[in-house]
Amino acid sequence: MAELMRSPETLKKVQDEVKTVVGNREVRESDLASLPYLHACMKETLRLHPPVTFLLPHRATETCQVMDYTVPKGCQLMVNTYAIGRDPKTWDEPLRFKPERFVNSEVDYQGNDFHYIPFGAGRRICPGLSLAARVIRLILASLIKDFEWSLPNGLHPSELDMQDKFGLALLKDVPLLVVPKVIKSVQYLPL
Template sequence: MSELIKNPDKLLKLEDELNKVIGIRREVKESDLENLPYLHACIKETLRLHSPVTLLIPHRATETCQVMNYTIPKDSQILINTYAIQRDPEVWEDPSSFRPERFMNSSMDYQGNDFRYIPFGAGRRICPALSFASKVTRLVLASLVHNFEWSLPEGTKPAELDMEDIFVLVLDKAVPLKVVPKARLQTDEV
């Protein structure tokens, strides 16, 4: 929500997609999710910028090996910094900007098959709740955007939103988002 509020043009694009696919009368259903690619792109981009965890579960080298001219000794503990990987300017164009369009028509997904994008980890230690989290997150965000108009408190401009993160067990916003919801009027029109 923070990224969408900070980028009103992206929020409008998402609202437009939801209105086209869902219409104005009915609630968002799980079966709608496959027809909402921009919603999915918004969530992927948010997870790229604000990965749920910054350091994946530690790994251990079972044998001495070479990785990009570095020798990793046997039994070394290896920490993978997803925050740095997913904001790497050598991999991502304009890495600090919220641009969901970068995931439109992209095969890159949460499954950990592309090491440029691993918000839930990869391999045997990938998050076991990945498929559940993916569906629930899309369903909740779609419902919030579809059923409410969102605005900032009086006098606050989107450009003023603090997007800084703090590193605790999971990545969290340093300054919590404060928004004002207004229920959308439901009509009988289709």
């Protein structure tokens, strides 16, 4: 949500996509497959702000060669997802929020693309990945559809502090404060 607030033109694109697909009803899980730009925004956010900075540690069971490095047997390895997502050798304009990089892209967070692993990979991939991916998109689509969002006290989007606070989980250093305004009262019928 913070990245969308900082990029009003991207927020508008997502709002238009959600309104076109969903119309005047509540957002359903079945709508998610028809919201590729929303999915691209979520992927781009996970690239810049992964849930955790470091994946669970790994230990080399035997000495091996990885690229130009020798990894000795018993060495503990830490995978820095934060650095991987901001690597200028892999990503064009790595510090810029640009969801378009994931539109019509096969790159996904399922653990197969090692330059993009916000949920890990292999046997240690996050067990909650599929639930998190659906729930995040469902909540975000609902918030975008039913509310107009603005920053308080005339704050300009470029002034929004996007610094991260490193810990067990990655958080915004300064929590996001936004003002929601109901677009219109929509009475949803029970399913």
